[in-house]
Amino acid sequence: MQSQHIMRSFDEELRFLANQIGAMGGYAERMVDEAVAALVGGDVALARKVIEDDLYLDLKEREIGEKAVVIIAKRQPMAADLREIVGAIRISGDLERIGDLGKNIAKRVVAVTEARQPTRLFRGLSSLTELALTQLKEVLDAYATRSAEKIGFVRDRDEEIDAMYTSLFRELLTYMMEDPRNITACTHLIFCAKNIERIGDHATNIAETVFHIITGTTMPPERPKVDQSHKIIATVPAAQGGK
Amino acid sequence: MQEEQGAARRLLKAAGERVARFGPVLVAAAAALLLLDLYLGGTGLGAALAVLVLIVVAMLFPERQEKRGAEERIDGGARLIETLPATDLAAAVQDPLYIFDEAGGVVYANRAASAAFGPAVPGLSLQLKFRAPEMHDFIARAIEGVNGDLAIDYVERVPFERAYRVSATPIGEGTRLFVLLFKDQSEARRIDRMRADFIANASHELRTPLASIAGFIETLRGPARDDAKAREAFLQIMHDQTGRMARLIDDLLSLSRLEAKPYGRPGEKVDLRLLIGGVRDALAHLAKESGVTIELDIPDTPLEVAGHRDELVQVFENLLENACKYGSSGGRVVVSAGGGGPGEERTVTVTDFGPGIAEEHLPRITERFYRVDVETSRAQKGTGLGLAIVKHILTRHGARLSIRSKLGEGSSFTVHFPPP
Ligand SMILES: Nc1ncnc2c1ncn2[C@@H]1O[C@H](COP(=O)(O)OP(=O)(O)O)[C@@H](O)[C@H]1O
Ligand SMILES: [Mg+2]
Numbered sequence: 080m081q082s083q084h085i086m087r088s089f090d091e092e093l094r095f096l097a098n099q100i101g102a103m104g105g106y107a108e109r110m111v112d113e114a115v116a117a118l119v120g121g122d123v124a125l126a127r128k129v130i131e132d133d134l135y136l137d138l139k140e141r142e143i144g145e146k147a148v149v150i151i152a153k154r155q156p157m158a159a160d161l162r163e164i165v166g167a168i169r170i171s172g173d174l175e176r177i178g179d180l181g182k183n184i185a186k187r188v189v190a191v192t193e194a195r196q197p198t199r200l201f202r203g204l205s206s207l208t209e210l211a212l213t214q215l216k217e218v219l220d221a222y223a224t225r226s227a228e229k230i231g232f233v234r235d236r237d238e239e240i241d242a243m244y245t246s247l248f249r250e251l252l253t254y255m256m257e258d259p260r261n262i263t264a265c266t267h268l269i270f271c272a273k274n275i276e277r278i279g280d281h282a283t284n285i286a287e288t289v290f291h292i293i294t295g296t297t298m299p300p301e302r303p304k305v306d307q308s309h310k311i312i313a314t315v316p317a318a319q320g321g322k
Numbered sequence: 323m324q325e326e327q328g329a330a331r332r333l334l335k336a337a338g339e340r341v342a343r344f345g346p347v348l349v350a351a352a353a354a355l356l357l358l359d360l361y362l363g364g365t366g367l368g369a370a371l372a373v374l375v376l377i378v379v380a381m382l383f384p385e386r387q388e389k390r391g392a393e394e395r396i397d398g399g400a401r402l403i404e405t406l407p408a409t410d411l412a413a414a415v416q417d418p419l420y421i422f423d424e425a426g427g428v429v430y431a432n433r434a435a436s437a438a439f440g441p442a443v444p445g446l447s448l449q450l451k452f453r454a455p456e457m458h459d460f461i462a463r464a465i466e467g468v469n470g471d472l473a474i475d476y477v478e479r480v481p482f483e484r485a486y487r488v489s490a491t492p493i494g495e496g497t498r499l500f501v502l503l504f505k506d507q508s509e510a511r512r513i514d515r516m517r518a519d520f521i522a523n524a525s526h527e528l529r530t531p532l533a534s535i536a537g538f539i540e541t542l543r544g545p546a547r548d549d550a551k552a553r554e555a556f557l558q559i560m561h562d563q564t565g566r567m568a569r570l571i572d573d574l575l576s577l578s579r580l581e582a583k584p585y586g587r588p589g590e591k592v593d594l595r596l597l598i599g600g601v602r603d604a605l606a607h608l609a610k611e612s613g614v615t616i617e618l619d620i621p622d623t624p625l626e627v628a629g630h631r632d633e634l635v636q637v638f639e640n641l642l643e644n645a646c647k648y649g650s651s652g653g654r655v656v657v658s659a660g661g662g663g664p665g666e667e668r669t670v671t672v673t674d675f676g677p678g679i680a681e682e683h684l685p686r687i688t689e690r691f692y693r694v695d696v697e698t699s700r701a702q703k704g705t706g707l708g709l710a711i712v713k714h715i716l717t718r719h720g721a722r723l724s725i726r727s728k729l730g731e732g733s734s735f736t737v738h739f740p741p742p
Contacts, residue, residue: 094445097447098426101452101458102449102453102455102458105453105454105455105458106453109455212480216478216481223446224440224446225443226443
């Protein structure tokens with residue numbers, strides 16, 4: 080649909096690239112959300128849809144790459160414009176990987192839900208996914224609105240995701256030790272959790288690219304840790320049980 | 323077709339009214355013309371024609387006048403409207419609103435939009451900001467002028483759930499500008515979700531009567547196999563239970579709508595004495611399982627209230643069930659009743675001698691899904707809905723629930739019915 084547009088200006092070409100990233104980002108976010116929903120709800124049909132959606136991301140990544148090469152060859156852009164185009168290529172690569180990770184989760188749905196699992200097994204994974212999706216959304220929103228200030232928080236959230244993954248890993252291990260019948264499902268769930276954690280890593284990669292596109296500098300490596308006490312590691316306050 | 327006829331009828335009626343309004347003048351004119359025509363030796367045909375012309379003019383003339391009046395009335399506002407900046411209008415809209423160009427770039431975002439979706443920078447690409455596949459395509463279709471849906475549903479899941487109905491419309495003619503308008507649907511969606519959760523979770527309420535039937539069947543097959551009298555009694559209880567289960571399903575469905583729509587006070591007369599006796603019998607199995615004896619301390623006189631029998635059964639079943647389950651360590655549960663004099667409120671109190679409930683939980687335990695201790699509740703096959711149902715039913719009856727509890731000593735739940 081989009082490709083029928085007649086390209087008039089360089090600006091429009093750049094905008095076209097950004098819109099394509101938007102399309103990819105929307106798909107990747109949806110895939111991760113649906114993959115985990117399929118896992119939690121034991122929805123095999125939804126899992127199948129997610130697996131099919133991955134084809135779209137592969138295709139779009141190729142398209143963006145080719146388009147970017149054409150633009151570079153034709154316009155020979157410099158500085159900011161070049162960063163913009165190369166950045167689009169990198170972001171599309173990360174989004175394609177996120178799609179793969181989502182697909183990977185979807186592929187485990189059948190194995191995990193063969194036997195009905197207690198819901199407590201999934202609770203941690205759901206909140207981990209929520210964190211990762213929030214991270215991804217914030218990063219892509221920052222790309223859309225060109226706001227470099229927001230990107231600094233991404234590192235913090237990445238740490239939060241790591242901590243949550245570690246705690247979830249331990250929790251799933253206890254379930255496995257509690258009851259050997261949980262072992263198969265929990266093993267799959269640990270892999271799923273690992274995939275989500277890696278989605279967070281890709282979101283961080285995108286954040287670095289976006290920062291570079293906007294400012295022309297690389298993101299400062301690791302901010303000095305001043306105060307750890309404000310960190311909330313395990314989310315979901317206990318009072319939530321009430322509503 | 324019907325509309326056309328309607329329009330024609332309206333037109334005729336309006337014309338008729340006008341003719342009627344100018345009636346005396348028209349009649350006088352017609353008479354004068356006819357006289358003149360006859361006087362001049364005509365057949366009256368010329369006069370008839372002239373009268374026809376007269377009537378038609380009368381029908382049309384006032385319409386023009388009316389129209390002109392209407393135009394003048396609007397004119398004052400229209401002059402203002404024409405010079406009013408579009409941005410003033412957009413800013414006055416309370417819902418998030420974007421104006422965007424044919425490249426999908428944001429030209430204007432009102433305050434509600436910035437508040438909901440973050441500040442918009444100039445040239446912000448809408449298709450990058452609103453990436454969800456259906457939104458992405460929706461915006462593309464709007465720009466290309468393809469006739470598709472006029473509006474779509476858009477949901478943001480993180481960081482917290484929000485749902486919108488979104489419409490995209492071209493502005494004016496040839497401006498190549500479009501408006502994207504968000505209508506918040508989060509509240510409606512939340513209520514829907516709550517209902518779905520509620521029904522799914524509350525279906526556990528069916529398990530209690532089912533388990534009790536299963537228990538009776540077991541007894542009928544085993545110990546009571548040859549006891550004709552017991553068999554008759556058990557079958558009667560089972561019959562009552564299955565009937566109640568069916569009604570319970572109906573109630574669960576309607577209960578989800580209860581919160582939004584307070585019900586009128588029910589009129590049936592219910593004798594609480596009999597009702598509570600029945601509930602005790604139905605829960606005999608559970609009481610035995612929990613090692614609890616249920617004692618009734620109820621006066622001999624009838625204790626009548628206005629209410630729905632099935633619903634009140636649910637109320638006392640839930641209270642007694644909780645007392646047996648959570649207060650089993652006390653070994654006994656007492657149901658007492660009071661009041662009943664003329665103009666006096668009727669009270670029924672269910673008391674257990676279990677662990678009690680800590681003060682900070684008391685105001686909250688009637689909330690849906692609230693449990694003091696999730697593990698204990700789950701072990702007891704609870705879902706945290708029982709007291710929420712109790713509260714809703716009592717509200718429907720104009721009654722209320724008061725709870726007294728002391729840690730280590732037990733709890734008492736009192737239902738207060740208004741005097742009949
Ligand atoms: N008699 C009681 N003694 C102690 N705790 C109680 C008693 N009744 C209710 N509760 C507490 O209130 C919570 C809510 O009760 P309820 O709404 O009936 O839900 P459920 O029994 O399904 O868990 C229970 O989980 C329990 O923690
Ligand atoms: Mg209960």
